[in-house]
Amino acid sequence: MLLMMIGKFWRCNSCGAIIKTKIGVGYQKETNYKFECERCHQEITLRFIIKEYTDKLGRTNYKDIWIPDGISKSKSNKFDFCFTSHPDFPTRTSDVYSFPFIDALNNRDETDILQRQLRQVFWHELSMKKAKNLKMIYRNYSLGDFENFKKGIIAFQKGSTEFDSKILSALLPGELPLNNNMDKLSALSRVLDACFFPIVVSKNHFELYHYFESYIADLNQTEYQNYNEFVDFLVNNNYLTDIQNKCFEYIFNFLDLSEDFSPVIFEWDPENPDATFPSDANINNNISFDKIKSFSVDGFELLSKSLVIIIGLINIKHRHNYDSINYDPRERNKKPFKGGLIEFNAIANAPKFKLLSEENKFDKWINPVIDSKLRNDIGHFGYTIDSNKGYITYYTNKEKTKSNTITYGEYLFRCIRLLVRVYQVNILVKMIMYQHLIKNTMDEDATQVSADIKI
Numbered sequence: 001m002l003l004m005m006i007g008k009f010w011r012c013n014s015c016g017a018i019i020k021t022k023i024g025v026g027y028q029k030e031t032n033y034k035f036e037c038e039r040c041h042q043e044i045t046l047r048f049i050i051k052e053y054t055d056k057l058g059r060t061n062y063k064d065i066w067i068p069d070g071i072s073k074s075k076s077n078k079f080d081f082c083f084t085s086h087p088d089f090p091t092r093t094s095d096v097y098s099f100p101f102i103d104a105l106n107n108r109d110e111t112d113i114l115q116r117q118l119r120q121v122f123w124h125e126l127s128m129k130k131a132k133n134l135k136m137i138y139r140n141y142s143l144g145d146f147e148n149f150k151k152g153i154i155a156f157q158k159g160s161t162e163f164d165s166k167i168l169s170a171l172l173p174g175e176l177p178l179n180n181n182m183d184k185l186s187a188l189s190r191v192l193d194a195c196f197f198p199i200v201v202s203k204n205h206f207e208l209y210h211y212f213e214s215y216i217a218d219l220n221q222t223e224y225q226n227y228n229e230f231v232d233f234l235v236n237n238n239y240l241t242d243i244q245n246k247c248f249e250y251i252f253n254f255l256d257l258s259e260d261f262s263p264v265i266f267e268w269d270p271e272n273p274d275a276t277f278p279s280d281a282n283i284n285n286n287i288s289f290d291k292i293k294s295f296s297v298d299g300f301e302l303l304s305k306s307l308v309i310i311i312g313l314i315n316i317k318h319r320h321n322y323d324s325i326n327y328d329p330r331e332r333n334k335k336p337f338k339g340g341l342i343e344f345n346a347i348a349n350a351p352k353f354k355l356l357s358e359e360n361k362f363d364k365w366i367n368p369v370i371d372s373k374l375r376n377d378i379g380h381f382g383y384t385i386d387s388n389k390g391y392i393t394y395y396t397n398k399e400k401t402k403s404n405t406i407t408y409g410e411y412l413f414r415c416i417r418l419l420v421r422v423y424q425v426n427i428l429v430k431m432i433m434y435q436h437l438i439k440n441t442m443d444e445d446a447t448q449v450s451a452d453i454k455i
C-alpha cells in the first residue's frame with residue numbers, strides 16, 4: 001500500500017498540454033492536489049480517493065477514484081511535463097522521474113530508515129486515528145466525568161486494529177490505576193505520551209524531563225515556603241489550569257492538522273530537531289497556509305503565556321521570591337521591573353523571553369524556537385506562497401522591498417519545534433500540579449490524623 005505510485009496521463013482543458021501525474025498512495029484515504037499547468041498556468045485540482053471494498057471472495061481490495069478539475073483523461077503516453085507528489089513524503093525538485101519515497105530513503109543507512117518508517121507508522125496508527133478518542137478522554141477529564149474518562153482510557157488501550165493494540169499493550173501495559181487525582185492526571189499524560197512519542201521523544205526530551213523534575217524537587221526542598229506560595233499563587237490565579245488547557249488545545253490542534261504535517265514526518269528526527277528541512281525537497285500538497293500560520297502564532301503566544309510559570313521558578317531560585325523579576329526586559333540597561341508576575345504576564349510577548357537567559361537550560365530550551373521576527377514579518381508585512389515549488393516568501397520591511405524565502409517544509413518543521421516545546425511546557429505544568437496534589441493529600445491526611453488524636 002505505502003510504497004506505490006500511480007501514473008496517469010491528462011490533457012490540459014485550456015491549452016491541450018499533456019500532463020503526467022505521479023501520485024503516491026499513502027496512509028490517507030483521500031488526498032487533494034493543486035498545481036498549475038506549466039504551459040498556460042491554469043490552476044488544476046485533482047482529488048484522489050482510495051476506496052476499500054470486499055470482493056466476491058471476501059478479500060479486501062482497493063479501488064482508485066480520480067476527480068480532476070481543469071484536466072481530462074488522455075490516452076497519450078508522451079507528456080509535456082510531470083507532476084509528482086506523495087502525501088507522506090516530500091518531492092525532490094531535481095528530477096521529474098523521481099519517486100518521493102525512494103528519494104526519501106536515499107543516503108540513509110538501514111537503521112535510520114527503519115526508525116523513520118516506524119515513527120511514521122506509529123504516528124499514523126496512534127495519533128491520526130485516535131485524535132477523536134484522545135479529545136474525548138481529555139474532555140471527560142476536564143469535566144470531571146471520571147466514569148467516562150475511565151471508559152475512554154480502557155477503549156484507548158484496547159486499540160482498534162490488531163497492529164495498534166499490539167503497540168499500545170507495549171506502551172501502556174496493564175490496567176492504569178485511576179484511584180485518585182494523581183492517578184488520573186498521570187493516566188492522561190501517559191495516554192498522550194503513547195501518541196506523541198514519535199514526534200516528541202528523544203534523549204534531549206528525557207534530559208529535560210529529569211531537569212524539570214529535579215528543579216522542582218530542589219525548590220520544594222530548599223525554598224519550601226517560597227515555592228509553595230508560588231504554587232498557591234499559580235493555582236489561585238488559574239495560571240496552571242489555564243495554561244494546561246491551552247497546551248492540550250494546541251496539541252489537539254496539531255492532530256487536526258496531521259495530514260498537512262504528514263509529508264514532513266518522515267524527515268522529522270526528534271533526536272535532531274534543529275536540522276533544517278532538506279532544501280531540495282518540497283511539499284506541494286494542497287495545504288492551507290492560513291491554518292498553519294495561526295498554528296505557529298498560537299504556539300508563540302502560548303510559550304509567552306507560560307513564562308509566568310518558568311520565570312516564577314527562576315525568580316525563586318535566584319532571588320528567593322517568585323515575584324522578584326530580574327529586570328525590566330522592555331528597557332535598556334536592565335532597569336528594575338515595577339510590579340510582580342501579574343504585571344509581567346501582561347506586557348508584550350517578545351521582550352519577555354530575554355529573561356530566560358538567567359537560567360541557561362531554560363534559555364536553550366525555549367529561545368531557539370522563538371522566531372519573533374519571522375512571526376512579525378509574516379503577520380505584518382505579508383507573504384506570498386509558491387505552492388508549486390513549495391516556498392514561502394515573507395517581506396521583512398513595510399515597503400515590501402526586502403524579503404526572505406524559506407521552504408514550506410522548513411516552515412512546518414518550525415511549527416513542529418514549537419509543538420515540542422508546548423508539549424514540554426505541558427509536562428512541566430503537570431509536574432507542578434502533581435506535586436501540589438501530593439502535598440494537598442498529605443495535608444489532608446495530617447489534618448485527619450490531628451482530628452483523630454483530638455477525638
Ligand SMILES: [Zn+2]
Nearest residue numbers: 012015037040
Ligand atoms: Zn494548460
